[in-house]
Amino acid sequence: MQLKKYLCFLLFCICAFTAQAKDYRASLFGIYSDGVTLNTRSIQYAIDYIHQNGGGRLVFFVGRYLTGSIHLKSNVTLHLEEGAVLVGSLNPWDYDRKVWTSLIFAQDQKNIAITGQGSIDGRGRYIARNIVDMIHKGLIKDQFRFDRPEAECRPVLVYFRNCEDVKIHEVTMQNSSSWVQIYDQCKTVEIDRITVDSKAYWNNDGIDIVDCDGVSVTNSFIDSDDDGICLKSHDASKVCKNIVIRNCTVRSSANGIKFGTASYGGFSNVKISNVKIYDTYRSAVTLAAVDGGFVENVQVDSVQAYNTGNAIFLRIGERVKGKKGRMENIHISNIYVEVPATKPDAGYEYEGPTEDMPRNISPAGIAGMPDALIENVTLKNIEIRYPGGGNPMFAGVRLTDLDKVPEKPEFYPEFSMFDELPAWGLYVRHARNIKVEGLTLSCEKKDYRAAVVLDDVHGANFKAVKISKPDKRDWIYSHKSTGVVTK
Template sequence: MPTKSVALNDATSARPLQSPITRRDWLTRAAAPALAAGLAYPLVAGAGTTATGTVGAPPASDIRAPHFFDIRAYGAIGDGVTLNTAAIQAAIDAAHEANGGVVLVPSGTFLSGTLELKSNVTLHLATQGKILGSTRAEDYHAGRAIPRGNGNIVFISAADAENITIEGNGTIDGNGRAFYTGRGDNTGPGQNSADGYYQRPHLLIFSRCKNLRIRDAFLTAAAYHGVRILNCERVYLDNVRVHNRVNKNNDGFHIVSSRYVHINGCDVTCQDDACALFGSNKYVTVANSTFSTRWSIFRFGGGEAENITISNCVIYETYGCAIKMSCRANSRFENISFSNIIMRDVTGPISIGLDSVRRRQRPGDAQRPLIPGKVRNISFSHIRGTVVAHGRQFADMHWEQGYRPGEDRTCITLNGVGNDFLENISLNDVHFTFEGGGTEAESRLRDVPQIAGEYFEIGDRPAHGVYARNVRGLTLDNIRIETVKPDLRPAVVLDNVSDAALLNIAAQGNVNAPSTLRCIQTTDTLISAPRLLTPAAVYLAVEGERSAAITLEGGDLRKAAKKITHDRGATPSATA
């Protein structure tokens, strides 16, 4: 098929060029009737001007504007019925073979199966343009060179490519409800992933790509994950809107072992992880975005994740765990910052777990040396939130959302297991209002299960605000913890924590609760300028024979009947 490209030439216009032609000019003119009619004439973008402003001859090495490839010129029909896979792919291939170009998806609904994007190709979605996924499984296949993990059947993919862009105010719709069976991929605790449902297309997958951009588009209704970015470099996701709530495992962004990734101005509502950061992601920024999901927003797991900042984001209606980090053997999470975040109506606000004891054996584990996991230098600052006690049903999910034991009445959880310790964790200027309702039985919890996999696996929390176990170097500064309903659990529980500073902690007490703050086997801890907001029987309960060098100074504890008690082997010498 001959190349059907369209380019516009202002050299043929009666009006001389006064300035170089911009990309916006090209797109505006590409939408003109001349383009719709398939007319083609070259646009010279590099024509020079003389001192008097008139157009001079272009230099010998003039740079021409990229060609535009209207998918209708290749036979695509936007009636929502005709299958256009071959036509759209032909336009992509032609743009690639022309050393780059813009593939235009004009107004209309263009039904398609699996497509492959290629180097130097921009897929431009007109405002009323939509690429709609076929409802037939036979119209999809594994993406070329896409790894098999989590399935590699895909709607649109690219591998080993560079300079790829998806742009415009149009839509990519996976039609994913057609693939709903009620089954997921079975990758959660206690599930057998061998029985998982993988024979359904992800919406977008990019593997080993460089200089990838997605901007302004609406991505919706995937049959599986939304956007998978695997081992890519220089990734820019700007002003993207994602609505992905028609199937199980409907992730938003799923980023694996990628570098120089920047997410800005996006709005993501999904069913599963909204912004998963798995593997060895480095040099990542997420900013100025909003998120909502049934499960987790920012989820970390495996690999060596470091040098990541997440800021100026709003998290709302998230009934799993808003920020979830699960680190195991041979993994390291380091230098990660969360700042300026609003959480409205979430269940688990923050959970960090470290457990180097493998729960599941994987192929090759016996041959790998066991290196203890590391979690250190993680900071949270300027965070405000409201935490609900129970998850809720989403109006835009067509199946009932089930909730597990351990997802109710949760708190900020910093959870090291066995010989694993979190290091240098700080929370500064963090204010949360919890729904409350914690029971007397929950307040008596001491032997919390030694597990740090999924956030819900440890079961009930012994605190309603912050529970920290196995932490070295903990800073809580300007923390305010309130409850809507009475809660009989302490606001803060430290268990086997050392080198801690609790500064300017304001918390509600309860005269029927055992204490407001509990320290178990805790050492080298400064509690300075605390404020007790409502009456309490005891402010600080110190427990365990190894508790030592705990200093309580200053503050306003007039509402406490007793400031300090010592129990379960702790002696008065543990506090000063």
């Protein structure tokens, strides 16, 4: 019996020692925290060593660790203690490119993670400036549209492709020169309690989830110069599916949460709940199927948006001739939005583009195509507060001329794409089976437009609608529509 106890104690000690041995201090590998020494090769050696020896955590303590591109391997965690900063090099030649240019790569790996209360700083505006310099010198070939390098040419902070069992916990990601983090065709990704603070350059999407299966984004704060949380489908044979976004706060100079713009495959089984969005230039929520792909089985619940340019925008388009999208089974409930009279992101360093001014405030929108209707949409307990004050001198299309509203199937999908619309609250076009229960629309000042306009809508049921406005115009106008019921 004594021998058995001794063996059990010995086994416990060995297990405890083994678990402890799986943490490796960065300094063990000659990785310096002075912010000056370029540690790329040392960090990569450490990752390779840990990977080859059964896996573990590479732990960075307080300090600034300068590096170029590194490649994470299976069973390895980068753990950044509070006060530890992984700092991106300012030399463009210190970065690798594999589809995207990135600071941290992983491809075809399993069980990888970035954790801890430290941060990753891409120093985006400075590395982008140096890339521009190289383009001007002819050393980097780039389309250089809009006087900026293409997004793929500028380093993102994280690019993981075809990886499985990924965890991103607690870390702060800041100052990317392009999209902040991309998870491309990955399975089982858990993003929790992270902070994104990236307003350093153009195209600073906070989180991009591309053709992934099984992703959760929870308890996180996103402040970005482009779309906050963005689902994309780059591959027509893939689907971005089984996604959960919950308990997050988002600010964006574009859209708070967006599906697309790239929508070649599809989006399926997505749940968004308990999200706060503020100071956001475009829509709180945008769902787009404009490249031949589909959007189906989406639930959006409990979203609050303040000082946001638009509430909800659903769009089917045809950016590639002959490839129309599909959208169906969308359930949006318990939404509160305040739309301001002024530009919501005014004053931010890289704010959204200024639309043709002056213009009237755009309504929430559901816009399909004549031969590709958006189907089976439920809006329940929705409240949107508008500033009102629509000026008829800016009017583009009258209610009697709704056929003149342009289709623009090939255009970039955004709420203002149709220019002036004859509705101030909700505009639905080319749709079927729309159910609205508990809709409250209000505007502070008189608006010459109707609150709700339906155009080519078949099967629309409105129940418990409250319209607060300063005039006595009928709240709904229907054109070329059938089966419209109001209670």
